Amino acid sequence: MLTSASPDLQRAGDDVESTMLAIGRRARAASKILATADPAQKTKALLEAARAVRADVAEILAANAIDVDAMHAAGTSTAMIERGTLTEARIEQIASSIEAVAELDDPIGQVIADWRRPNGLEIERVRTPLGVVGIIYESRPNVTADAGSLCVKSGNAAILRGGSDTINSSGAIHRALVRGLEAAGLPGDCVQIVPVRDRAAVGHMLAGLNGTVDVIVPRGGKGLVERVQSEARVPVFAHLEGICHVYVHSAASLDMAEKIVVNAKMRRPGICGAMETLLVDRAVIETHLAPIVEALQSAGCAVRGDDDVRARCADVTEASEEDWATEYLDAVLSVRIVDGLEPAIEHIERYGSHHTDAIVTDDVAAATRFLSGVDSAIVVHNASTQFADGGEFGMGAEIGIATGRFHARGPVGVEQLTSFKYRVHGSGQTRP
Amino acid sequence: MLTSASPDLQRAGDDVESTMLAIGRRARAASKILATADPAQKTKALLEAARAVRADVAEILAANAIDVDAMHAAGTSTAMIERGTLTEARIEQIASSIEAVAELDDPIGQVIADWRRPNGLEIERVRTPLGVVGIIYESRPNVTADAGSLCVKSGNAAILRGGSDTINSSGAIHRALVRGLEAAGLPGDCVQIVPVRDRAAVGHMLAGLNGTVDVIVPRGGKGLVERVQSEARVPVFAHLEGICHVYVHSAASLDMAEKIVVNAKMRRPGICGAMETLLVDRAVIETHLAPIVEALQSAGCAVRGDDDVRARCADVTEASEEDWATEYLDAVLSVRIVDGLEPAIEHIERYGSHHTDAIVTDDVAAATRFLSGVDSAIVVHNASTQFADGGEFGMGAEIGIATGRFHARGPVGVEQLTSFKYRVHGSGQTRP
The missing domain is CATH 3.40.309.10 (Aldehyde Dehydrogenase; Chain A, domain 2)
Incomplete structure (x- = not known):
């Protein structure tokens, strides 16, 4: 479903909004399943995704060729085309990056702190997923795999909105991720890719898709990050620049x-x-x-x-x-x-x-x-x-670097894509 | 400076905005000093503040009497008046709560995690303050002391906007906090109180006062929290309700x-x-x-x-x-x-x-x-x-309970009012 915006703008707008809201609903539903998935299941999903990327080299290269041809035809800069071009070696790197994330410690359920109160209550602070992570990135198809796999490992559903210049390449990589998820018995919707080129899709993500997006991570130049930071109605993990x-x-x-x-x-x-x-x-x-x-x-x-x-x-x-x-x-x-x-x-x-x-x-x-x-x-x-x-830093992989002082600061790896909850274990305690 | 809104609304609006922006600038400046203050200095500020509250019992009761009379005259509900009424015993509770916060472990500078990389880099994750905390609360004068002292302990400047029904009581408690800060050699602006009754002041705080407010904590009923959550352009630690x-x-x-x-x-x-x-x-x-x-x-x-x-x-x-x-x-x-x-x-x-x-x-x-x-x-x-x-939970004191999944979740105590940074110690390492 690699559609362009309809020439009828009014209808296209409607289509984009309903498409995006449906993506949000599916992401939320998938995130509930992923949140309590067995660690072995998530590892398997990623290993199978890496295998699928390797099996699909020809399809991914063919999809990339369409993108590269279109970029040439559109007069895209050589640097941009270079960044958007995949080779067998780059696809192998993508597969091994997914495997590296698969082998990271699973953060979900980790007990960050625990203590006992004088009344006998045992309190544990344990890591939980954030929920649904929206990633908005420019034309680097490898981010599709990096961001998707970090989200799966941290128990978060991902909504990926990559640069439209490489929409076919990202789509081919995404299909491999979905095959990995499904092979492990997880919903393919754990990692979704936005199939529309219309930039309005970004605006809908920044508005939070009716409360189904919990955080936005922009990956790209200053213009993109600036837009995300000023428009987003949900938390953003980002740095505008590194001076x-x-x-x-x-x-x-x-x-x-x-x-x-x-x-x-x-x-x-x-x-x-x-x-x-x-x-x-x-x-x-x-x-x-x-x-x-x-x-x-x-x-x-x-x-x-x-x-x-x-x-x-x-x-x-x-x-x-x-x-x-x-x-x-x-x-x-x-x-x-x-x-x-x-x-x-x-x-x-x-x-x-x-x-x-x-x-x-x-x-x-x-x-x-x-x-x-x-x-x-x-x-x-x-x-x-x-x-x-x-x-x-030894975090294995990162989705970016954040300069805000909230939640994630510095490199954003799997741990930074988590929240926490308190588990309280009692034996019948009531509060005096 | 216990001013009411001017009858000239246009002028009052201007005054409120410039008053609020000046409060923000002073808070940011004070926060820089407080962020690296010696732990002993912060403890002293709070112990001196508790002493000042006790010394000022008569003044605080007199200020409270003005508020209570005004509430009676305005036909305020008995429950509200009861919550807003101070007694010697309640003022003593306020003083001992400040002392309890003074005695908490200082979170700032605590090393949360540290590890060594194969190249010899030593990486530490250490707690830092968030910056400036805005607290918007309804007519409970004790929140003035609780919120102010938690912010001081966690190295954050505070901007307190209490219910206008108890503006005189809160002002009297606030003066004691400022005396404590100054006795310890810290800027009185570490804890400021919004001196205007005009509700536009809240709107300015929610907009972030030109980037000088880092987080908003609302304390009050559902209406207040709802407004804060929907309007705030900065992070909010809150719960809308507890079902x-x-x-x-x-x-x-x-x-x-x-x-x-x-x-x-x-x-x-x-x-x-x-x-x-x-x-x-x-x-x-x-x-x-x-x-x-x-x-x-x-x-x-x-x-x-x-x-x-x-x-x-x-x-x-x-x-x-x-x-x-x-x-x-x-x-x-x-x-x-x-x-x-x-x-x-x-x-x-x-x-x-x-x-x-x-x-x-x-x-x-x-x-x-x-x-x-x-x-x-x-x-x-x-x-x-x-x-x-x-x-x-053993956190000593809390500024509220948060139900979001970002940054603070559950009871918000001094630790939850902190951020962190990475300190990297090398011996000349360069990246290959």
Whole structure:
């Protein structure tokens, strides 16, 4: 059912709304079954889905070819087409990612805390699913499998709304997920994909589909996340941008600082954990600044700096006020001199995005103050900001990184896709 | 500054908005200081606040007398006036409640989890404050002290908007809290009270005061909570109602069931954890139903029932469809016969409010299935639903009970008023 919007807009609108509400109802019903499914059943569903992805390589590649042809015909950018193109190797990666999620510990039913009251009541706090997770993503077909499998493992039904450029590829991957679910005796509706290209579908999801969507996770560029954050009537796990900092403190080892800074910017400049602004303490301006800037430039990074930086380093363009608040996602960096620890914290609090920020220092007290004073999801002492990743944290896989302070913060893995309830075990207690 | 709304409505509206936005800005600034305050400083602030409440008994009683006189003049209901009236004993309770919060463990900075990665990175998950908490409550002056002290302990700035009927009483208690904060060297703005009676103030809080309010906690009747839940643009910790159930299973001991049921309804029928519907398994209809209903009636409870109940018990009026979805908050109960465990779970999922639900049974497997299948914040085996309370859970104090599945669920105590961040400690690690 890969329909486009009807040319009759009024009718198309009606169709989209009723299609979306029906998806919501089916998701809620499936979520009730999935919530109390046996852990082995969920594992089996994912292993069978991985097997189905491998069995369907030809079909998935054929579906992808339709998408890629359409993108070429529509004049889509080469970068977008590259991201949307599947190969046998990429499909194998998709299958093994599903297997990796299958092998994670099942979070549902885990006892997070338990204690006994003086009256003999035993109280347990246990993990439960959130319910129904809506994922809105741009044209990366692998998100279909990643998000779907993380939701199944965490006992949540998923409603996937991928970019319409890769709707056929996502559909083919989705069919494999459904076969896995059904092979394990679970409803195929545990993971649904939105079959309509009409962007109104997103609006319906953001409104919560009559209370059937519990949380929205957007995966994509700033424009998408901004729309989701401003319009959603349900909770959102997201980060708008990652304006990450490294602060080279007065007690930083030059060698360590140089390695961390170059890695934080240049390993992969386009990820959300990449450093966007380097703060160098005035106390080490004569010793640390030039070597670090030169190392960055040798690695291919364009540097923008304040007057102090430009006075000491060659080929540095002027950083404007706007640069301090810019996420380049590219081999570009802004560099600023700060007059100590507190001004560094103030800069980060003013211009940062509460994602990931690091200090390089041998002074433990300074590190402690930095980690406490910087209000970011991830604060780092003497390591690269590029470790901001669920896999690197040992969570196995993530659906994204959240910068809000509610529920999920930092990498969103299977545990962060759960809620909890209290189980109280008594032996006839009544309250006096 | 106990102003009423100006008679010039247009100007009053402007004043309210600018007053509220200024309160938000001051709260955000104070929250930054409070977030990293020393635990001893917060404890001192609360102990000094308790001392100030005791020292100010005369002033608080005088302020309360103004409110009570105004309520009499306005023809306010006796119940409302009773709730809004302070006595020396009630003021002493307020002071000791503040002391009890002072003595709780400080949650901020607590390491919730920590682990080491193969590359040597040490990762800690530590508790942080949420930021600024807005509390909107009806005319119970003691909430001023309870909510304010819980926020201080959890490192959050508080914006309190109490019922206008007790604005003078709340103001007097608030002044004592501010004296405590200042005596400990903390900004008085850590706990602010909204000084305007205009209801537009609530609307501004629900809109988030330009991003300075992080969460809203409503304390009051269904009308208030409904408005907050539908209008708030920030997260809300709340429960709309507590339609709590006790299910007397086929393997329930009659004696235990009778005690639990009578306690769950009649100990205090007006609290949110009071049972509103009793489900009796058809298997014990002849043995358990009549004794339990008679015990309830002897305790003064009016009983409404389905046909099966009415056929077996005297003085039972007919329960309508609406009764199953009604929170009486009174000595009234609806009673229904169910055909086993699964129909009991289905009834609760259909009509309940996901607050607190209990099963009475000697069958452990049945209890396990009930506790898993009922999607409520608190699920109870063989104990009264009236234990749904932060104090009874050992949390020390609570600001309310939440039924959402996000962030806080169940009793909201100091821990639930926190977020977390990840601290990553390295020794120069870069990501390959």
